[in-house]
Amino acid sequence: MRLRSLEGRLTLLLALAALTGALVYIGVTEWPLPQAFAWMQEAMGRHASVFQPSRVDIFVICALVLLPLCWWLGHIxxxxxxxxxxxxxSAVASYRDGDFSISIALNRRDELGDLIHMHNELGQTLREQRQNLAQRELLLDTVVQNTPVALVLTDAGDRVAYANIAARHLFNEGRTLNGLHFATLIADAPEALRKAIEGTEDALFSVEMDGSEETFHLSQRAFRLQGRPHRLQLFRRMTRELSRQEVAAWKRVIRVVSHELNNSLAPISSLAHSGAELARRGDVQRLPGVFATIGERARHLHGFIDGYARFAKLPAPRIAAIEWKPFLDALALHCRFQLQGNAPSQPGWFDPVQIEQVLINLIKNAHESGSAPEGVTLGLNVVGHELRIEVADRGPGMSEAVLAQALLPFYSTKRSGTGLGLALAREISEAHGGRIALANREDGGLRVTLVLPQSATAS
Structure with missing residues (x-):
């Protein structure tokens, strides 16, 4: 127990009060008050009547002396x-009002001094945090206000709670949007814009602006802000980006088609010239072989062009309930695979022709990866209302660069590949409302996961 602590000071004061009480009691009962009364009686004569305090009087005298003393010590x-x-x-009231500049100027070396020191440190920390928060808010507001993406935040009543500069120019000719009813604001907007906003999903739409067509991507999210529902909508101009991607896609198409055409037309041209020379010299015995090779290259070229045509003209999926045993038996006639676990007990819900084509391509790729035949597996699992189809192999897997581009059309690492197999799988999965993902396996190989939504009645 340190002497300067509150406990130490209180102990000293209580000891002082006890000592004072003992001295008062001794003074009243032993000395000097009894001697004073005896002296007075002797001075006034033995027959004089002198006050002799009783026990009650002694208690009253002690109380009259000790109560003011206790009050004084309590005040201390x-x-x-x-x-x-x-x-x-006062400090808490200032904190409640958002003022963290209050410090307590009391210099003590006890527990109260420690509390004051901790309070002042808390105030300093709150001041620094508020200053940092204000700087971050200023930075965030500057970034949001100057971004080319139009941002609109609406509350539960569909009134605009926040809008940046791009949104003000897009919807209200640069004037503020705060407090305006957003549905009324876009009442005269193009129909494509209104339909996209009325939906709850992300959307891509085009509108006529300034005499030209402008394409936007709408991203919207619902969340709770300060306990109240809000909706955030981001409108991003995509015309330039789509144009760049379109040009890049066409360049890839032209490169792939040009490469394949050259690979087929150059031999055809050479063989046609050789056939003409053979015919001119009357050497007709070698002509059937020449024509057969020309026919083979022509069929290859036809198949190549047909693949692109099928990718460009992919029909909408005809989704139906599919029993697994006949589907897997038919798939096994086209490719070899090991079924991981058992097929789901409930039927699948997809277009059997399109999904079969996807699985044939994926299993074929798995075998071409260099994996052992028994390492090519097919897994089927139903998770919630989603069907997860996994095709895995034990090949070398893919590098990060290849994984990032493997699903793009016309991208291929094979010398004779068209780059359409995985792109077609992605197109079919997204047409079903699903998705496809590629990932390297931890113990070696590649896993391709196809996720398809399942009908509530089917699951």
Whole structure:
């Protein structure tokens, strides 16, 4: 127990009060008050009547002396506590009002001093955090206000709670949007824009602006802000980006088609010239072989062009309930695979022709990866209302660069590949409302996961 602590000071004051009480009691009962009364009686004569205190009188005298003393000692103990409480009350009121500049200027070396020191440190920390928060808010507001993406935040009543500069120019000719009803604001907007906003999903739409067609991507999310529902909508101009991607896609198509045409037309041209020379010299015995090779290259070229045509003219999926046993038996006639686990007990819900084509391509790729035949597996699992189809192999897998581009059309690492197999799988999965993902396996190989939504009745 340190001497300067509140406990130590209170112990000293209580000891002082006890000592004072003992001295008062001794003074009243032993000395000097009894001797004073005896002296007075001797001075006034033996027959004079002198006050002799009884036990009650002694108690009253002690109380009259000790009560003011106790009050004074209590005041000594509680005065700094009361002053500190008043200071803390003022500080808390300032914190409630958002003012963290209050510090308590009391220099003590006890527990109250420690509390004051901790309070002042808390105020300093809150001031620094508020300053940092204000700087971050300023930075965030500057970024949001100057981004080319139009941002609109609406509350539960569909009134605009926040809008940046791009949104003000897009919807209200640069004027503020705060407090306006968003549905009324876009009442005269193009129909494509209104339909996209009325939906709940992300959308891509085109509108006529300034005499030209402008394409936007709408991303919208619903969340709760300060306990109240809000909706955030981001409108991003995509015309330039789509144009760049379209040009890049056409360049890839032209490169692939040009490469394949050259690979087929150059031999055809050479063989046609050789056939003409053979015919001119009358060497007709070698002509059938020449024509057969020309026919083979022509069929290859036809298949190549047909693949692109099928990718461009992919029909909408005809989704139906599919029993697994006949589907897997038919798939096994086209490719070899090991079924992981058992097929789901409930039927699948997809277009059997399109999904079969996807699985044939994926299993073929798995075998071409260099994996052992028994390492090519097919897994079927129903998770919630989603069907997860996994095709895995034990090949070398893919590098990060290849994984990032493997699903793009016309991208292929094979010398004779068209780059349409995985792109077609992606197109079919997305047409079903699903998705496809590629990932390297931890113990070696590649896993391709096809996720398809399942009908509530089917699952």
């Amino acid at each position: 103990v509680m005065d700094p506590v009361k002053r500190l409480l008043r200071a803390l009350e």
